[in-house]
Amino acid sequence: MTKTAQSVWNECLSFIKDNIKPQAYKTWFEPIKPIKLSGEALTIQVPSKFFYEWLEEHYIKLLRVALVRELGNDAKLIYDVRMENTYSSNRPQIVKIPSSNRDPLKPQKVAVSLEVDKRELRNPFVIPGLQKVRIESQLNPNYNFKNFVEGDSNRLARSAGMAVANKPGGTSFNPLLIYGGVGLGKTHLAHAIGVEIKDKYPEKTVLYISSEKFTQQFIDSVKSNTRNDFIHFYQMIDVLVIDDVQFLSGKAGTQDVFFHIFNHLHQNGKQVILTSDKAPVDMQDIEQRLLSRFKWGLSAELQAPDYETRISILQNKLFRDGVEMEDEIVEYIAKNIKSNVRELEGVIISMIAQASFNRKEFSLELAKQIVDKFVKNTKKEVSIDYIQKVVSKYFDMDVVTLQSKTRKRHIVQARQLAMYFAKRMTKTSLASIGSQIGQRDHATVLHACKTVDNLTETDKQFRKYVEDLTKKLTF
Ligand code: ADP
Ligand code: MG
Secondary structure (H helix, E strand, O other): OOOOHHHHHHHHHHHHHHHOOHHHHHHHOOOOEEEEEEOOEEEEEEOOHHHHHHHHHHOHHHHHHHHHHHHOOOOEEEEEEOOOOOOOOOOOOEOOOOOOOOOOOOOEEEEOOHHHHHHOOOOOOEEOOOOEEEEOOOOOOOOOOOOOOOOHHHHHHHHHHHHHHHOOOOOOOOOEEEEOOOOOOHHHHHHHHHHHHHHHOOOOOEEEEEHHHHHHHHHHHHHOOOHHHHHHHHHOOOEEEEEOHHHHOOOHHHHHHHHHHHHHHHHOOOEEEEEEOOOHHHOOOOOHHHHHHHOOOEEEEOOOOOHHHHHHHHHHHHHHHOEOOOHHHHHHHHHHOOOOHHHHHHHHHHHHHHHHHOOOOOOHHHHHHHHHHHHHHHHOOOOHHHHHHHHHHHOOOOHHHHHOOOOOHHHHHHHHHHHHHHHHHOOOOHHHHHHHOOOOOHHHHHHHHHHHHHHHHHOHHHHHHHHHHHHHHHO
16 A cells, blocks of 8 residues: 555554543644655644644654654654634634744854864764864754843843843853743743854854753763763853753762863853852852852843733734734733743643634633633642652552662652652752652652653553543642
8 A cells, every 4th residue: 555645644643642642632633634745754734833833842752753653764744834724713813923933043163173073072962074063052043032021020131141142251241140930031041142142153152051961961971981072072162051050969070070161161261151940049069169150250030020021921922923812811811820931831822722622712711711720730739748648549558668668660660650740740859859758869869750751651551650640649
């Protein structure tokens, strides 16, 4: 039988269906139409730009696996974004998609000394060339200044960021440390500075990296005896953006190597930009000498946005997604979701998804339902004790067994799940989760979270555990 776009897509769908929740499947996959198959490239039609972004952000792995199963390793996916398809049956709600679609950032090349080049830089970002290596900046061009709505809550950080972008390494804001709570725009602003610098100074080498990835690369480099390459690589960067440095707490080795890289960059007039969920004074388990470096430049806080800013952020988001919504609804959302920007966006995303799924109009009623859910979820922070109780009960054991030192598989799994939920549902640090769940250290908790993530992707039975427990813990 010859393959057609439809037949390939049908196979993909049945695989996808098995791997995600029915609601998500209905919302995000049923509206897709396969339209073309040429060679290994499948073109699918999606109803909006927003839809495409959502798929890319949340389901790209799954899509890739599904496609590779059908079309082999060279499988390609192409999106055809249909604008005229509307979310509501009678009145088109998508009116415009702003053409602010940025070009991808230009590739950047750095000259490397021969000595390093010969040994091949073992850094995942580097594609070794003859004399120059290409370093992907890892920047997300959509996180730019234009999309970063200004307000009282972020004015200082934003303008400091702008100043740095205008003169990287040339201001007293070095390092620039942006700090603030979850979902307030730290990552966005950090990218925006990098993106702006690439626009203004294309020849500068900018690199964005999360502290987690930085740590992992460092550990790998130690294992493979390439620690010097690692350091050398980072010393070539002109503008280094490191996200979530609180993650370095307790990691002495990584802090040490970062300290050396930082000094080198700073001495050579290179710019360092850091983000953290805490102000330097509140950071724990970070070496004093590194903390004092953090304080050299400027620490700028991102605060929770005020009402006016929340309105502007919502409007900006709607505009970018090409969606229109009545003022009354926007105001309702802004009045009720106060704590962070990610949640504001979350409400809009759910609204669009719900409206598109049920072919409903955006209504105040719908907004109320969705906001209600968000508010409830954030209000209720479950305790680690409660999590341990629920998990033990689910697996028919008592809490003492769950916490015990045994290596029996089902008990280990229960313990790992408890750690995973503690991390996901509370604001407790890894170290403290570990000490509350059977006196383990933070590395064990981190390992548990990764294991659960992996198993959830690969093991259906296990995913069922996670789903059941999520339900039990949230209702
Ligand atoms: P953090 O890193 O502080 O947890 P993010 O940078 O990931 O937060 O921001 C969460 C979401 O909110 C992102 O989608 C981001 O684009 C958006 N966002 C945050 N602040 C703003 C802002 N001032 N204007 C527009 N969008 C924002
Ligand atoms: Mg972030």
